[in-house]
């Protein structure tokens with residue numbers, strides 16, 4: 540396990556994922572009944588952008604920094620509020636990872652389950668949520684945790700699956716896990732983050748995901764620039780059971796992000812792989 544998210548926290552792909560998650564959680568808040576968020580690959584939850592790791596890559600400059608300096612837009616506002624809440628004195632030195640984005644939107648009746656396998660990172664994560672009765676930290680494999688914890692007793696909620704793509708079979712594992720998870724909890728919302736580096740690889744993933752024929756399967760990609768060999772030029776979210784109109788919000792989110800990052804060549808692609816009536 541070599542991947543450390545601290546080198547990448549707050550980059551454009553993190554902002555797209557976390558801003559999308561904030562919008563999704565706002566949808567879940569529309570009903571009083573409690574919901575459960577399962578974050579299978581949680582990271583450390585809170586990132587100090589002045590750290591050695593973040594300073595080495597400076598990826599956050601083309602992400603959170605640019606967006607926080609840009610004009611406010613309603614679609615980015617829910618996520619910006621999470622960043623602001625973690626930095627009460629202003630700025631964005633402390634960057635909220637997915638567990639803290641999720642925690643921000645929990646009401647007393649909601650729960651968060653986070654899994655992290657890296658020995659050092661899971662200690663930091665456990666410390667972050669020490670004494671928090673609404674959060675269960677599992678120092679375990681995220682995929683196994685997901686299958687074990689579903690369906691949650693609330694029957695409503697979201698699983699965020701955000702692996703580091705270190706293992707060569709990650710795409711295949713994702714498909715297997717989604718099929719198994721959906722068979723156990725068909726009404727849950729599933730959100731898988733994936734990198735866009737190789738369009739052939741991504742197209743294959745879309746094809747196999749579509750072949751599962753799970754109704755309401757959506758993809759939303761944000762490409763920061765044109766495709767270039769060996770470069771990480773975009774990211775995507777594969778979603779099962781998105782809330783109503785979240786597809787339109789994701790399009791608006793990508794468009795707003797392109798403006799905030801000052802990337803006229805950026806593009807957002809939102810497509811139904813399997814529509815509701817399939």
Ligand SMILES: C[S@@+](CC[C@H](N)C(=O)[O-])C[C@H]1O[C@@H](n2cnc3c(N)ncnc32)[C@H](O)[C@@H]1O
Pocket residue numbers: 540542543544556579580581582583584635636637638654655656657660679680681682701702703
């Ligand atoms: C992309 S990072 C997660 C970032 C986080 N979701 C966020 O948005 O703030 C992936 C994380 O998964 C962890 N990881 C790798 N394999 C894992 C596994 N099998 N189960 C749980 N966590 C794993 C890594 O240590 C790393 O912290």
